[in-house]
Amino acid sequence: MSDAPTPKLELLDVHKRYGERTVLDGMSLSIDDHEVVCLIGPSGCGKSTLLRCVDLLDPIDAGAIHLDGEAITSPGIDANAVRRRIGIVFQSFNLFPHMTVLDNVTLGARRAQRRDRADAEAQARELLDRFGLGDKVDEYPNRISGGQNQRAAIVRALMTDPEILLLDEVTSALDPELVGEVLGVIRELADRGLTMVLATHEMGFARDVAHRVCFLHEGRVLEAAPPDRLFGDPQHERTRQFLQRVTEAGRL
Amino acid sequence: MDDERTIAPARESALSGFFRQEGARAGVIAVVSTVVFFGGAILAVVNSPNWPRVRSQFFNGEDFVEAWPDVLGGFWLNVQLFFWSMLLIPVVAMVVAVMRSLRGPAFAPIRLLSVVYTDVFRGVPLILLILLLGFGVPALQISGLPTSATFWGLAALTLSYSAYTAEIYRSGIDAVPESQRSSARSLGLTQMQALRFAILPQAVRNVVPALMNTVVSLQKDVALISVLGVRDATREAQIITSRTFNYTPFLVATVLFLAVSIPLTRYVDWFTARDRRLRSQAQV
């Protein structure tokens, strides 16, 4: 073994096309255990695609993705087992509208992990309680606010005790006054050492919570650095332009 | 956001709503004009020179009473057919729809099978399918296969209606956003589990009104089994008619079918309207 520990997650020269359009073009990225990485970049640069590919929701065309040094994109891998080790939260919450918050949160545990219902519900109630949803367990998703939906979606992703959590612009569908509560939850998870990859347009939050920020351009990581350096002294012209535009839009 | 949305108690029947659209004065006008219109139409028919003949051929009280027991007995068979096909069709259709919704290259043959099934059984006229199976299969005299015409009539009804119903299910499945499937799979659920627990409950909910309309037309199409000579209501009526040359027995069968289908239709309308109302309220 070399001195460097195996990265938690590693993308090696990943290519992904949708029809004619190449979205990931030799993307390489390595993320350590307990690291919090933010992906930034203009709309359409492939942030969501990257996260979906890591969770094996979309197949990649070339390259490899490793989780704990094990290639999860090779044929013959049990994709469902991999997905249980990775949590993902989407921009639009995607809770199941026909189930209560509690059933939403425990579905994976009950069906994918075949855990005992009472046991899963006890864990779910405890987590929901901690994220301020203790009194919403029996509500349906369309009867609670967007922020509460998104917090429930995060709890749902945490139920399987994922080794890594992927968050795809989890605050951009929320009213401004609800953003804070969700960011608070993410910050708490970061403080507890959960490995996370976040696609985000919230530069202020990225600066605050991330250990490393990656600027994606043309299907690759153009520049990756700790937030102070990336935001304070970007090395690439493209990064500068992007940050300039974001600043003008008042998001920094 | 905690304002309780009360569900409007608009439980009036379709008919009373029909006469009550614009307040009391308009209600009176609606009633009067309805009476005048239909009363006039009935008077016109009853006073026409052909009426006595029509009445004795179609609306003959004695013949009606005489035909009633046999036709009612036959109608019992229609009811049974309706019952069994109502049990079978949703199941077969669901299997076909699920087969078609499976993703991935490995399932290509299964998807193809489902496409062929729906194309064939939606393409063949139901009456032809009933004749083909009802007369054709028993004539093959393959041992082990049932020879009852009723059985094969039921099979034809089920095959044909399942093809339509599978397409209804499929449209419901397609209407569930792709992101719902993604988030179910991301929890580690298998494709089947994702369908069963996340997608299908929403899909079926989407298409309940369409399914109920299918039930109404199925209820009538069970009468097609009479082409096999099976003694259902229509057939019984036909037998009497061919003996007496009076068509009142057909009226008996008509009344029986209407007695089921009109309440059913009213119920479907009511249910659909309520469903639409509840859904528009649910959007927060």
Ligand SMILES: Nc1ncnc2c1ncn2[C@@H]1O[C@H](COP(=O)(O)OP(=O)(O)OP(=O)(O)O)[C@@H](O)[C@H]1O
């Ligand atoms: N299922 C798909 N089929 C075809 N094209 C797709 C699909 N998903 C994404 N794309 C395309 O891939 C590109 C990258 O999309 P992606 O959603 O990953 O971008 P993004 O960085 O997340 O953007 P945003 O900031 O707007 O969320 C876009 O041009 C998009 O149109």
Ligand SMILES: [Mg+2]
């Ligand atoms: Mg995106």
